Amino acid sequence: MARLKRIAAGAFAAVMAAGLTACGSGSTGAAATDASGNVTPTTSKAITGKELSVMVSEMPSDTDALGNALSTWASESGNTIKYIVVSNDDMLTKFPAMAKNKDLPDLISTTGLHQLYPEEFVKPETFIDLSQFNDAALRSVGKAYASDEITGLPDQYTVTCMYYNADAFEAAGLSVPTADDPWTWDELYENAKTLQEKGGVKYGFAADVSRARYDILMYANGGSITEKNGDTIKVAVNSPQNVETLEKFVQANNEVMPKAIWAGGTTDNPVEYFKNGDVGILLSGSWNYNTFTTDITKFNFSVMTSPKGKVSQAAIVGGGALAVPKNGKQPQLAEQFLQWLYTKDHYSAFLQLDKGPSVMKNVSYDPGNEKATADYAVIQNEVNYVTDAFLADEAAGWRQYKDNEYRDALKQAVAGEVTAQQALDGFASELAESSKWAKAY
Amino acid sequence: MKKRRKANTAFRHTGAFWLFVLPSLGLFALFFLLPLVLSIWFSFTDFDGWKKMNFIGLQNYAKILTDSSFYLSLGRTFIYTIVNLPFKVAIPLLLAALVTSKKLKGNTAVRTMIYIPVLFSSLVAGITINWMFSQEYGLVNFLLEKMGMTPLEWSLNPTLATVVISIASNWVSAGYYMLLYVGGINNISKELYEAASIDGSGKAHTFFHITVPLLLPTTFIVLLLSTVNLLKEYALIQGITLGGPGTSTTYIVQYIFSQGFDQYKYGYASAAGVLVSIVFIIIAAIQFKMTKGGGEV
Numbered sequence: 001m002a003r004l005k006r007i008a009a010g011a012f013a014a015v016m017a018a019g020l021t022a023c024g025s026g027s028t029g030a031a032a033t034d035a036s037g038n039v040t041p042t043t044s045k046a047i048t049g050k051e052l053s054v055m056v057s058e059m060p061s062d063t064d065a066l067g068n069a070l071s072t073w074a075s076e077s078g079n080t081i082k083y084i085v086v087s088n089d090d091m092l093t094k095f096p097a098m099a100k101n102k103d104l105p106d107l108i109s110t111t112g113l114h115q116l117y118p119e120e121f122v123k124p125e126t127f128i129d130l131s132q133f134n135d136a137a138l139r140s141v142g143k144a145y146a147s148d149e150i151t152g153l154p155d156q157y158t159v160t161c162m163y164y165n166a167d168a169f170e171a172a173g174l175s176v177p178t179a180d181d182p183w184t185w186d187e188l189y190e191n192a193k194t195l196q197e198k199g200g201v202k203y204g205f206a207a208d209v210s211r212a213r214y215d216i217l218m219y220a221n222g223g224s225i226t227e228k229n230g231d232t233i234k235v236a237v238n239s240p241q242n243v244e245t246l247e248k249f250v251q252a253n254n255e256v257m258p259k260a261i262w263a264g265g266t267t268d269n270p271v272e273y274f275k276n277g278d279v280g281i282l283l284s285g286s287w288n289y290n291t292f293t294t295d296i297t298k299f300n301f302s303v304m305t306s307p308k309g310k311v312s313q314a315a316i317v318g319g320g321a322l323a324v325p326k327n328g329k330q331p332q333l334a335e336q337f338l339q340w341l342y343t344k345d346h347y348s349a350f351l352q353l354d355k356g357p358s359v360m361k362n363v364s365y366d367p368g369n370e371k372a373t374a375d376y377a378v379i380q381n382e383v384n385y386v387t388d389a390f391l392a393d394e395a396a397g398w399r400q401y402k403d404n405e406y407r408d409a410l411k412q413a414v415a416g417e418v419t420a421q422q423a424l425d426g427f428a429s430e431l432a433e434s435s436k437w438a439k440a441y
Numbered sequence: 442m443k444k445r446r447k448a449n450t451a452f453r454h455t456g457a458f459w460l461f462v463l464p465s466l467g468l469f470a471l472f473f474l475l476p477l478v479l480s481i482w483f484s485f486t487d488f489d490g491w492k493k494m495n496f497i498g499l500q501n502y503a504k505i506l507t508d509s510s511f512y513l514s515l516g517r518t519f520i521y522t523i524v525n526l527p528f529k530v531a532i533p534l535l536l537a538a539l540v541t542s543k544k545l546k547g548n549t550a551v552r553t554m555i556y557i558p559v560l561f562s563s564l565v566a567g568i569t570i571n572w573m574f575s576q577e578y579g580l581v582n583f584l585l586e587k588m589g590m591t592p593l594e595w596s597l598n599p600t601l602a603t604v605v606i607s608i609a610s611n612w613v614s615a616g617y618y619m620l621l622y623v624g625g626i627n628n629i630s631k632e633l634y635e636a637a638s639i640d641g642s643g644k645a646h647t648f649f650h651i652t653v654p655l656l657l658p659t660t661f662i663v664l665l666l667s668t669v670n671l672l673k674e675y676a677l678i679q680g681i682t683l684g685g686p687g688t689s690t691t692y693i694v695q696y697i698f699s700q701g702f703d704q705y706k707y708g709y710a711s712a713a714g715v716l717v718s719i720v721f722i723i724i725a726a727i728q729f730k731m732t733k734g735g736g737e738v
Binding site for chain 1: 490491568571575576577578594595596597599602680681682683684685686687688689690699702703704
């Protein structure tokens with residue numbers, strides 16, 4: 001009932017927003033793409049001499065893609081930027097309070113607020129042409145959890161990525177898997193042992209403590225969090241194939257992974273382990289590539305295709321979006337920046353700093369050197385392994401009911417507090433109770 | 442006339458009293474009473490921190506009382522508190538005895554060094570301790586390895602993880618409690634020590650039979666404050682273990698925080714907070730009763 005109320009409130013807000021937009025100052029409106037791929041919004045004159053307040057998770061550095069874009073836009077348009085720095089975790093708690101107090105910024109760089117609270121944000125289709133965006137990016141990063149509405153524009157698009165220590169591979173005599181001939185997950189675990197024995201690394205394999213990493217194992221083995229039959233969604237996280245996947249992951253933690261990371265007894269970051277040369281293969285996000293090129297100096301690293309599970313290879317896409325709070329003081333100013341950013345030239349410049357996959361159809365990243373070009377091709381290819389099961393789970397919006405609890409259940413299994421079956425059964429019950437979906441298993 | 446003047450004086454006295462008390466009372470009401478009342482009210486609702494707030498009666502309480510995670514985290518908190526309490530009293534007491542000893546050189550410097558961690562934020566202290574006891578790149582394991590010993594699994598073994606948190610907790614609080622004891626020791630009459638010395642009492646005998654008994658009121662305060670602080674340990678754990686490995690260092694405040702701020706179940710978290718507060722008040726009352734408020738025991 002509460003959910004219905006929320007959806008109704010969202011729909012009402014959307015209608016009101018559309019009405020207000022139509023009756024507003026006329027600074028926003030429908031948008032169209034010209035022959036060269038540039039979007040020309042049908043807007044009135046540009047706003048100038050104003051301050052755009054932007055909420056970000058960390059203060060952008062000089063080389064930050066978004067920070068650079070904002071600075072360039074500000075100097076070109078005669079506006080200024082004011083940053084409000086709130087960590088991603090804190091945003092989740094502070095945003096409701098800011099919304100309640102009508103103290104919202106003009107623009108938010110977020111990983112999920114627009115998906116959790118769609119009714120609070122301006123619908124981007126009212127001021128920009130959405131057809132120029134990559135569909136998977138829009139659906140996974142820009143779409144609200146509980147509806148098909150696009151409420152944010154993806155800017156930083158990331159995909160799960162397998163980094164490897166090339167020197168350790170050479171020392172261990174391992175050849176790198178290719179897209180045509182990928183490893184299986186079992187082979188990865190075996191080769192991780194070889195890396196530990198002969199490659200000079202302490203741990204063969206490590207993965208970020210995030211369900212967005214672990215879940216590629218699940219999807220590769222044909223599992224999913226939910227199952228949809230017609231309009232009915234069921235909780236399927238404790239399916240037999242998911243239990244088996246978790247059991248193997250627990251075993252891998254005992255044999256080839258830094259167990260403390262996933263057992264949850266440390267604040268250590270496996271990315272640092274990899275950068276220090278202590279890990280052979282790292283499952284992390286493609287966004288790390290940029291940092292690795294400058295931080296890793298002790299050894300050569302590269303990226304490889306993801307392993308195949310029982311069913312397929314799998315990848316998870318995610319990232320950040322730029323969203324315009326409806327009740328911010330100057331939504332039109334934020335819209336003006338976004339219309340500027342998502343033009344071919346400006347987004348190309350953004351990508352050159354972001355070094356990630358492109359969210360726009362007609363723009364691609366040019367790494368500028370042979371090695372990075374080859375790595376980037378692997379990363380871009382990983383996007384093709386996004387499974388239907390992942391997109392269905394995203395569409396189901398299970399994360400609005402439970403999120404961290406899933407990761408905590410996985411941690412408990414790795415720590416040995418509960419079995420894989422108990423961990424997933426427990427989470428399935430929690431999710432079923434919160435979502436009111438029935439359990440499939 | 443005399444009667445009227447007396448009444449005026451009394452009124453001025455009362456007025457002055459309220460004038461002095463009002464700022465504190467206002468702050469106390471704003472930051473303690475109001476949140477307390479709100480929290481109790483939220484505990485009877487399904488408040489999600491923003492839009493939803495329906496009255497649901499005792500549902501939250503009924504649910505908590507059947508939640509095994511609640512009992513497990515509460516049980517862990519009690520064990521952690523009971524195990525640490527003796528150290529919270531003994532270490533500051535010994536340090537106080539040390540820094541009040543006339544034989545100690547650089548007395549002020551030692552006191553300052555012991556007190557400095559009290560000034561750290563708990564989170565900073567946690568991160569510092571984490572740097573020392575990190576399983577992979579920590580100073581302690583590095584030294585153990587250098588000495589040819591096997592590095593310890595600080596982050597994987599629940600007992601070792603708890604030991605690390607305990608060390609951190611004692612490190613950041615010892616200085617404060619030490620100062621309380623220093624004040625207590627300085628208030629003990631020197632004549633008692635002289636009499637004991639004349640009677641041939643040794644140092645250890647004097648300490649256990651004069652100093653310790655006369656410090657009982659201070660010990661009561663230290664016990665009470667330590668108990669409350671141990672029961673609500675939070676920031677240190679966030680900086681060191683994040684409640685792991687698994688959930689082995691997830692104590693009751695982590696549980697409440699997670700329910701409220703991770704899962705947006707503010708109503709449920711408030712109910713858990715109210716229940717836990719009642720338990721804590723009972724514990725404090727028992728301590729108060731047993732030690733007769735720190736008076737004669």
